Amino acid sequence: MGTPQLLNNDDFCRRLPILGRSWERESLSPMQLLSRGIEAGLTSESDDPGQDAGDRVMSLAVSRPIETAQSDLLGLAEHTAALADMIVWLLRTGSPWQRPAPVRLGNHLWEPDSFLGPDGTLRRVVLCDRWSEDRATAESFDWRTLEAAIYDMPMTLVVVVLGASRDGRRHGPLSKGYLHPVSQDLRFRKRDGGDFCSTWNTCYREDFKGDREEWLEAMTEDGVLEETVLLHPVEPEESTLREVLVLLAAEKLSRVRSTSALPEPQFQQCFDPIRQCPFRSCCPYFRMPSETNGFLRVPAPHPATAQETTWYYRPRA
Ligand code: SF4
Numbered sequence: 001m002g003t004p005q006l007l008n009n010d011d012f013c014r015r016l017p018i019l020g021r022s023w024e025r026e027s028l029s030p031m032q033l034l035s036r037g038i039e040a041g042l043t044s045e046s047d048d049p050g051q052d053a054g055d056r057v058m059s060l061a062v063s064r065p066i067e068t069a070q071s072d073l074l075g076l077a078e079h080t081a082a083l084a085d086m087i088v089w090l091l092r093t094g095s096p097w098q099r100p101a102p103v104r105l106g107n108h109l110w111e112p113d114s115f116l117g118p119d120g121t122l123r124r125v126v127l128c129d130r131w132s133e134d135r136a137t138a139e140s141f142d143w144r145t146l147e148a149a150i151y152d153m154p155m156t157l158v159v160v161v162l163g164a165s166r167d168g169r170r171h172g173p174l175s176k177g178y179l180h181p182v183s184q185d186l187r188f189r190k191r192d193g194g195d196f197c198s199t200w201n202t203c204y205r206e207d208f209k210g211d212r213e214e215w216l217e218a219m220t221e222d223g224v225l226e227e228t229v230l231l232h233p234v235e236p237e238e239s240t241l242r243e244v245l246v247l248l249a250a251e252k253l254s255r256v257r258s259t260s261a262l263p264e265p266q267f268q269q270c271f272d273p274i275r276q277c278p279f280r281s282c283c284p285y286f287r288m289p290s291e292t293n294g295f296l297r298v299p300a301p302h303p304a305t306a307q308e309t310t311w312y313y314r315p316r317a
Contacts, residue, residue: 002105002253004113004143010256011143012275014263015283017256023289025278026296027065030165033057034080035127041088042097042115042125049096050089050212054081070168079168082206083175087160089212090174090229091125094118100151106250108257113144114155122148122155131159131230140234149237149245157232169204173224177215179203186210186218 009016028036034057041053061077070076097115100122104110117123124144128135139145139157148155163172170176173188178200180187186203190196208215219225237245270277270284282289289295 001102002108002110002249002257004147006256007143007249007252010252013266013269013277014256014259015265016277016279018259018262019279019283019289020298022298023279023295024298026294027067028060029067029276030076030080030168031127033060033066033077034084034162035125036060037081037084038087038125038127041084042092044088045096049092050085053084053088057081057084068168072168076168078206079170079175079204082204083162083170086174086205086212086215090216091158091160100153103150105150105246106254108250108253110147110150110249110253112147112151114147117156120153122151122153123158124155125158125160126232127160127162129162129164131161131232136232139232143249145234146245146249148234149242150249152236152242154236155234157234159230159232161228161230173219173222173228175205177203177205177208177218186214188219188222188224191222 006017006020009020037053037057037060040056041049044052046052057080058077061073061080066073066076068076099112099114100116102109102111112122114122114124126139136157145155145157160174161172162170162174163176164170177186177188178196179185179202181199181201186208187196187200205215216225219228236242265284267284269275270280277283279289282293282295287293291297
């Protein structure tokens with residue numbers, strides 16, 4: 001089985017996908033907590049998928065350690081749950097999001113990360129502090145986006161701007177607004193571009209007494225919604241480049257799957273502050289991950305059924 005994340009990991013350090021085949025870090029970062037909640041909500045069969053997203057965050061927060069310097073873990077979990085609820089409620093306008101069927105890539109099965117869009121395109125949710133041209137370029141070279149070439153389908157990135165992360169809270173309009181001290185009107189941005197004076201009270205989504213519709217209406221009236229949730233179409237690759245990408249993915253996947261010995265460590269990558277390799281606490285010190293040093297065994301993947309399997313790519317002879 002191959003996934004876009006497997007190839008992203010291989011691009012980062014060839015040791016990472018080999019270790020990640022058997023182990024995952026027990027603790028979760030706040031971003032992992034949020035994205036797992038959102039995924040649960042987007043695919044939920046429930047009448048209230050936003051609630052499911054928040055519930056998933058809370059259940060993970062009590063069952064797994066969270067990587068944070070915050071002592072108020074309950075506050076962090078409730079904040080993240082409220083944010084996941086709001087995002088899923090905004091994005092899920094209909095039935096549960098579905099992924100396309102896995103496809104055969106070379107000798108292996110490719111399990112997609114993206115979802116099918118209502119218009120026959122692929123879509124994937126990108127969570128970010130802020131959106132920029134640099135970030136858009138980086139996302140376009142992420143295998144989660146490049147898998148559009150494997151499916152030969154256009155892709156739309158559903159970009160959700162979370163705002164900066166400080167003190168266990170996200171400081172963006174999906175999770176933070178301001179309440180007028182008297183009227184209790186919810187606002188996000190002053191129309192003259194100035195700052196709210198000190199008498200306005202900060203209001204986080206989880207503390208807001210109104211409902212989601214009121215929060216959304218206030219975001220819309222202050223013109224912050226279109227900067228917070230935006231659609232970024234990714235142009236399909238022209239056919240020659242597409243073939244090269246598919247061949248490259250198949251060859252990388254084949255190499256990763258046939259590697260059993262641990263490749264050499266890449267010390268320059270281990271402590272990358274942005275990527276934060278999950279094995280940085282043991283691997284650079286030549287210790288293997290185990291249950292006793294903060295890791296969980298990854299369950300073996302279920303074998304795909306015949307219905308799930310579509311032959312798509314065959315390497316050229
Ligand atoms: S800790 Fe370093 S060597 Fe080990 S998998 Fe991560 S990046 Fe590679």
